[in-house]
Amino acid sequence: MARPSPLEIYALLDKSNCKECGYDTCMAFATDILERKVRVQDCTHLMQDPKQMKNREKLVQLITPPQKAVTVGIGERAVTVGGEEILMRHQLTFYNQTAIFIEIADDDADLEEIVKYLTDLKIERIGDVLRLNGIALRNVSGDINQFKLAAKKIVEISDLPIMLCSFNADILLAAAEEIKDRRPLLYAVTKDTWEQIGKFAIQNNLPVAIASSNLDELVSLSATLQKFGVKDIILDSGTYYGPGNLSVTYDKIMQLRTAAINKEDKNAGWPIMGVPAAYWSQVKIGDDKELWEHQYQEVIMGAIMESIDTNLIVLHTGQKKEEIWALLALMTLRQSVFSDPRIYPAVDPGIYKIGEPDGMAPIFVTSNYRMTKIPVEQDLQGSNLNCWLLVVDTEGIGIESAVAGGQFNAGGIAEAAKEFGAFDKVNHRILVIPGMAARLSGALEDEADAFVVVGPRDSSGIPKFMDTQWKPEEFMKEYASWSKE
Ligand code: SF4
Numbered sequence: 480m481a482r483p484s485p486l487e488i489y490a491l492l493d494k495s496n497c498k499e500c501g502y503d504t505c506m507a508f509a510t511d512i513l514e515r516k517v518r519v520q521d522c523t524h525l526m527q528d529p530k531q532m533k534n535r536e537k538l539v540q541l542i543t544p545p546q547k548a549v550t551v552g553i554g555e556r557a558v559t560v561g562g563e564e565i566l567m568r569h570q571l572t573f574y575n576q577t578a579i580f581i582e583i584a585d586d587d588a589d590l591e592e593i594v595k596y597l598t599d600l601k602i603e604r605i606g607d608v609l610r611l612n613g614i615a616l617r618n619v620s621g622d623i624n625q626f627k628l629a630a631k632k633i634v635e636i637s638d639l640p641i642m643l644c645s646f647n648a649d650i651l652l653a654a655a656e657e658i659k660d661r662r663p664l665l666y667a668v669t670k671d672t673w674e675q676i677g678k679f680a681i682q683n684n685l686p687v688a689i690a691s692s693n694l695d696e697l698v699s700l701s702a703t704l705q706k707f708g709v710k711d712i713i714l715d716s717g718t719y720y721g722p723g724n725l726s727v728t729y730d731k732i733m734q735l736r737t738a739a740i741n742k743e744d745k746n747a748g749w750p751i752m753g754v755p756a757a758y759w760s761q762v763k764i765g766d767d768k769e770l771w772e773h774q775y776q777e778v779i780m781g782a783i784m785e786s787i788d789t790n791l792i793v794l795h796t797g798q799k800k801e802e803i804w805a806l807l808a809l810m811t812l813r814q815s816v817f818s819d820p821r822i823y824p825a826v827d828p829g830i831y832k833i834g835e836p837d838g839m840a841p842i843f844v845t846s847n848y849r850m851t852k853i854p855v856e857q858d859l860q861g862s863n864l865n866c867w868l869l870v871v872d873t874e875g876i877g878i879e880s881a882v883a884g885g886q887f888n889a890g891g892i893a894e895a896a897k898e899f900g901a902f903d904k905v906n907h908r909i910l911v912i913p914g915m916a917a918r919l920s921g922a923l924e925d926e927a928d929a930f931v932v933v934g935p936r937d938s939s940g941i942p943k944f945m946d947t948q949w950k951p952e953e954f955m956k957e958y959a960s961w962s963k964e
Contacts, residue, residue: 482564482571483541489533491541493524499924514544515574519946546739546748549686549711550577551613551664551791554642558612558791560713560834561750566740569820571867576817578612578791579782579809580642581755581798584619585629586845591636595797597848603812605853609810611639615666615793616654618645623653630654632659637733642688642793648672652679659683665692667715673700677707686711688752692719697747705746712749713791718757718780725783728753732789750790755780759847778805785813796954824849825875830899834865837905841866843934844892844939845913846873846881858938864945867904871895878915889922897926909954930958 488509495505500521502508511517517544520526525535548562558578564570581597583590594614602609614633618626626645633641642664645651652675655665667690668676680687687709691697694716701712716731738747758777774796784792796805816823828847833856845855847870856868871892873881881887892910895901901906910928912919914936923931932954936943 481818483513484686485513486890487541488512488538489555491525491538492522493528493531497524499523500767518866518928528846534790543806545743546750547711548734549713549750550565551642551662551686552638554638554659555843556612556638556640559663560639560752562741563788563790566736568816572819572821573788573817576813577789579781579797579806579813580613580615580640580791580793581611582615582617582644582793582795583629583798585622585626586620590629591632594633594637594639596800597798598639600806602807604811607814608710609814611797611806612791613640613642613664615642618643618647618650618654621647621650623650626654627657630658630663634658640664642666644692646690648675652676653926654883655679655683655685660683662686664688664713668700668704670696670700674707677704680704681708681710684710686713687796688713688715688948690717692717692731694731697735698738698744699915701746702751713752714747715752715754718754718784720758720761720776720780728780729787732784732787740775752793752886753780753784753789753790755784756793756795774802774805777942778808781805781809782812785816786811788816823875826852826870828870828872828895828899830904831868831870832902833859833868834863836865836867836905840905841865841911841945841949841951842869842896842905842909843911843938844869844871844916845938846871846876846878846887848873848875848877851877855938857932858941862942863944866940867901869895869901871900878913881922882916882919887916887919889919889926892919892923893929896929902929907951907955908958909951910945911949928962930954 487507492505492509500508507850508517519535525531533819544562544564546561546563548559550557550559552558559575560578562575563573583593597611600611616629616633617945630643641661643651643654648666651665652805662685664686665676665680668687669690676687689700689712697714697716710756714735714737719728735751736749738744755777764773774797777796779809796802825847826849830867843866845851853871859866868935873886878887890942909932910929911934912933914933917933920931920933935941
C-alpha cells in the first residue's frame, strides 16, 4: 500500500489553522497524523462540522493501515496489536510490538500467585520498562463453572488484558459474560462456532480470534464475521512443531501478512497470532531431554514469530519466577525488533550527575549512543558511585565504532568538556576515558589540557577500577608537573 503523503491528508482537513487541536497549522497536524501521534478525532472541525463528514470518512479510509489494529483489554494496560503498514521493519517502522500473553490453566492451584507475579513483572532495560501484555486463560478443566470462576478471579487481582481460550463456545461465552467489561479476546472462533461467538462479540463489542490451519477457511471465516458485523478480528493459522513444521508455521504467517500488506486483502488484513505454547500439547515429553531443552524449543518459536512481526504470541514457559530467562530473551529481542529504525539511537550530549559527587569525584567520558550511555549510567548508579558522566556527541554511535570512524575523538571530547563545564564541577582536571578509546589519551591530554586516565573496556569494571586505579591526588601531581613545563 502506498503511504499517503501529508499533502493528501492536508487536502481533507479544514485548513483554517484554528489551533484547537494544539497544532499551529493544519499541515503540522497532517504530518503527525501519519505518525499516529494524533487521531482524526483530535480535529474538532472535522468531527463537529456536518459539512465535513465526507472528508472525515475519506481521511479515515486514507489513513487506515492495510492490517487493522485490534485492542484487547481496557485502561492503561490495554494492548493494541497489528495496525502495520509494512512487511519488513526497515521499510518504515513497526508501530505495535508483539504482545506476549502467558497461558494459565483454569484448574491451576497456583493461579492467583502466578497472575500476581505476571501482573507485577517489570524489567528495566536501556531506558525502557519491559512488561508482559496479557494472560491467556485456558479451559483445561472442561468445567464451565471452573472457567468462570478462574476468569473472575483474574480480573479481581489483575489489570492485564485477558484472552479466554476454549473451543467449546458455551463454556467460552459463559466466562466472557462474566468479564465482558474488561474487553477480553475470545479464542477461538471456528467454522462450527462463528455464528454463536460472532453474535456475542457484536452485542458486546469484543474482539475474537479465528483459528484454522486452512488459510482459505481462515480468510473466509474472516469475511463472514465482518459481514456479520464483528469489528475486531485476530487470525491464528496454527503453530506446528515436529520435522518440517517450523517452516509451515512461518509460511502461513508470512502468507497472511503478505496478503494483507502487499495485496490489501481485507479478509487477511487483521493482526496475526501464534501459540508457541502449543509445543506442550504436540510434542511427547519423555525423559530423553531436560525440561529446559523443551522450554528452549518454545522460546525459539516465540523468537521466530516476533522476528516476523506476529502480532500476539501465547507462551507457556514464563509462568514461574525461575523461568524468567525465557521472558528476558523474548522481551529483549522484541525491544530490538520493534525499535524505530528512523530514530537515531542517541541521547542528548551533556554532563550527567551521578549520586552526590564532591570536588575530587571522577569524570567518566562516554558516547551518546543510547545503548552505551544508559548501561554505563546504570552501572555507575548500581555501584553507588558519586561521579560525573560526560556524554560526547558521537552521532549516536557506540565507542568502538566511533573511535574507528572518528566521531569519538580528542577534539570532540575536549570541546564537550568545555561546552558542558566539566572541570568547573570538580577541583581537578582528570578525565577517565573508556578502555576502547585508549589510543586517544595522548591527543586528548593536549586538546583538553587534562590528565587522561584509561578506564576499563566495559563499564562493569568501573568499581574495580575505582578501588585499584583511581588516585586523583597522584594524577594531579603528575598533571601539575607538565602544565608547569
Ligand atoms: S483543529 Fe483541525 S482545523 Fe484546527 S488547526 Fe487542527 S487540524 Fe486544522
